[in-house]
Amino acid sequence: MSERAVTPARQAPPRGRRRGVLGWLDVRGRRLGGWAFILNRVTGLGVLFYLYLHLIVLSQLAAGPSSWNALLNWFLNPIFLVLDVVLLAGLLIHGLNGIRLTLVEFGLVVSRQKALLLAFGTVGVIVLLIGALRFLSDVGAK
């Protein structure tokens, strides 16, 4: 007879073994397409949040040129330039994966969806690197 011990399990409650919305963010055991699914959701919410933020910032135009210029100077702070890189990454992930999904979900290139993901991923990384260099060289120049 072997040793037997009881340990608490990190499980969903019984009868509720459904992954749920938080399950979307659970990356354990996920494969490439699952990662793309998760990233698409996270970046979608991020880009939506940014859109509202952007509209709030634009509303400062109504306060006149001096307050607008002050705001623009504030955005040249290195922290905002780094956030610009994050924004670019989010837009690239959501945009490129969106094109892939549009093609695949219309039943086109379905058997090549993984290759398409890798190809778009490569394009995204290259554009992100170029963009990051541009943004961050502005930080260096400051």
Place this chain on the structure above:
Amino acid sequence: MGETVTFRVHRYKQGDAAPHQDTFQVETEPRTTVLDALTAIRRTQDPSLTLRHSCFHASCGTCAMKVNGREVLACVTNVRELGTAEVVVEPLENAPLVSDLVVEMAPFFARYNAIDRPLVRESELVPGAQRAPGVERALRYEDCIECGICVSVCPIAGTDPDYLGPAALAAADRVREEPRGRDLPFVLSLADDPHGVWRCHAAFECTEACPSNVDPAGHIMQLRRALIGGRLRRLFAPRAEVGR
């Protein structure tokens, strides 16, 4: 050579406040599968361990469960090849829990059976395969072994309890490909629903996890294509046949 492996197994009985995990030590041989180990636990350590299995060779689909966080058929999952000192065994997700490693498959079968896809294919052989000499005709069953793995891995089935699910939708697409006397417009109407093909968000987890190469996500996309084509045809020629 025998090697002792630790198994952490999900336990839950009706009426328990919450599930927990029990730890068992199991002697394994190079060919020991997770299902071998679990049946050995039941035989020699804890007869109350509940699990489901039948064929022991990846045909019946009853032994699907999560091993080290991934959905697999326990009967063809070699313990040593997992390469972990500890093996964590849990039931499938996105289904009601009955006991220990057993989930309720009735909702899965209710959806699957609604499609009523015939079991024997028209297309006789797997592409590229050859009949053995002297064999004039081969009978090929559908690939799906109704294991439920695709539903367990699906993020959409995780949030939409009414989602028809990858296996049922793949079956619907097989009816589209080979109707074999079935009521195709009815099957397409089941799939053409907000909780049908349009609910899928193309994570392709089902296709990756399916142990029987069904490619449910691929079928869902082909089904969408057919449905979109059918709609376009109806738009331009109202009497066009649906779906094909």
